[in-house]
Amino acid sequence: MIYWRLLWSFFQIGLFSIGGGYAAMPLIQRQVVDAHPWLTMTQFADIMAIAEMTPGPIAINAATFVGIRVAGLPGALTATAGCVLPSCVIVTALAWLYYRYRGLDMVKGVLACLRPAVVAMIASAALSLVVLCFYGQRTLPADPLDADLIAVGLFAGSLVLLRAFKVRPMAVMLGAGALGTALYLLL
Amino acid sequence: MxxxxxxxxxxxxxxxxxxxxxxxxxxxxxxxxxxxxxxxxxxxxxxxxxxxxxxxxxxxxxxxxxxxxxxxxxxxxxxxxxxxxxxxxxxxxxxxxxxxxxxxxxxxxxxxxxxxxxxxxxxxxxxxxxxxxxxxxxxxQHSFLAVFIMLAAFAAVRFWNVNIVLVILACGMLGAVSTMARRRKERLER
Known part of the structure; x- marks a missing residue:
């Protein structure tokens, strides 16, 4: 039955994608392009492009898109449920363990060493985002001064609002999107 | 409600x-x-x-x-x-x-x-x-270990493309080892 196949495919994607959205991409491709005739390679590239322009995790976006195409709204719900099922079970178990044992000396020691690493990973993601927004690509260009000046201005303005005026993150993001659209249209 | x-x-x-x-x-x-x-x-x-x-x-x-x-x-x-x-x-x-x-x-x-x-x-x-x-x-925190982990993890993820899960595992093990070393030191001092 198609629902079982959707559920099982996206269950595997949810189970084996560890470490962020870009790790999930090849897994999604293998399931929905190679193993099942659900999407063509072009459609897969399209949904990856759409996923970057819309909020939410890439795997959830792909699950909804594939589900809709293959079996309508029930298909989308089934694929999405399959995708989050491994997380629900595993992370709930880890949450229970964390809140039960975080007071232990050993657990405290381990967590104290994980926190700086987490900050480092967020810093790396932040740098990737800055490069993507300044240059429109994922790698630094040959000439680092060849940046999108509107994006640099929006970035600097947003940072000032956040740090000096403590404006809420969501308001800053939406404001930058609206102002950016206006500036790109005018200039 | x-x-x-x-x-x-x-x-x-x-x-x-x-x-x-x-x-x-x-x-x-x-x-x-x-x-x-x-x-x-x-x-x-x-x-x-x-x-x-x-x-x-x-x-x-x-x-x-x-x-x-x-x-x-x-x-x-x-x-x-x-x-x-x-x-x-x-x-x-x-x-x-x-x-x-x-x-x-x-x-x-x-x-x-x-x-x-x-x-x-x-x-x-x-x-x-x-x-x-x-x-x-x-x-x-003024902890040498914390600053070292932050810089090393950044370099590992950013420049050497090490998988995030491996970095977490390595830092977790480092935390376990440093906790054991601290306990041992405390025992010896007593």
Missing amino acids: TRNGKLCWTLFSSTFKLSAGTFGGGFVIVPLMRERFVRQLHWIEEQEMLDLVAIAESSPGAIAVNASILVGYHAAGPLGALTAVAGTVLPPLLIITAVSYFYSAVRDHPVAAMAMNGLLAGVAAVVCDVVFTMGRSILA
Whole structure:
């Protein structure tokens, strides 16, 4: 039955994608392009492009898109449920363990060493985002001064609002999107 | 409404709004969750937030979904975890369902690309802001090991493309070893 196949495919994607959205991409491709005739390679590239322009995790976006195409709204719900099922079970178990044992000396020691690493990973993601927004690509260009000046201005303005005026993150993001659209249209 | 029902509603509406705002990858959820759950609702503490992110990114699945499950479980147990998942999954589900009927128009529309570029600048600033704040709190511990881990983990992920899970495992082991060494030292001093 198609629902079982959707559920099982996206269950595997949810189970084996560890470490962020870009790790999930090849897994999604293998399931929905190679193993099942659900999407063509072009459609897969399209949904990856759409996923970057819309909020939410890439795997959830792909699950909804594939589900809709293959079996309508029930298909989308089934694929999405399959995708989050491994997380629900595993992370709930880890949450229970964390809140039960975080007071232990050993657990405290381990967590104290994980926190700086987490900050480092967020810093790396932040740098990737800055490069993507300044240059429109994922790698630094040959000439680092060849940046999108509107994006640099929006970035600097947003940072000032956040740090000096403590404006809420969501308001800053939406404001930058609206102002950016206006500036790109005018200039 | 019962107290638990009210709690679950706050959880659902919070995760729904956060998920609708996570453009640009899973880590964007960190500054947004910090604003909502640490600063506004005071459900979790600053340090706890970093622990939850560590668990979220070393578990299978999307970081945003995993982080929601952790906060939901902490707030209202297994039911809270489910509520948080529903709130997180619903915005992308609704948006992609709508977009799937006219996706080529959205993908190629110039105004969509402009809005996306502007939004991305804001997102980059929001993530940089949380990195400055969190980085400073790590430096304020005056611990050589913490600063070393922060720099080494950054280099590993950024320049050598080491898998995030491996970095987490290595740092966890380092933490275990340093705890054992400290205990041993304390025993010898006694």
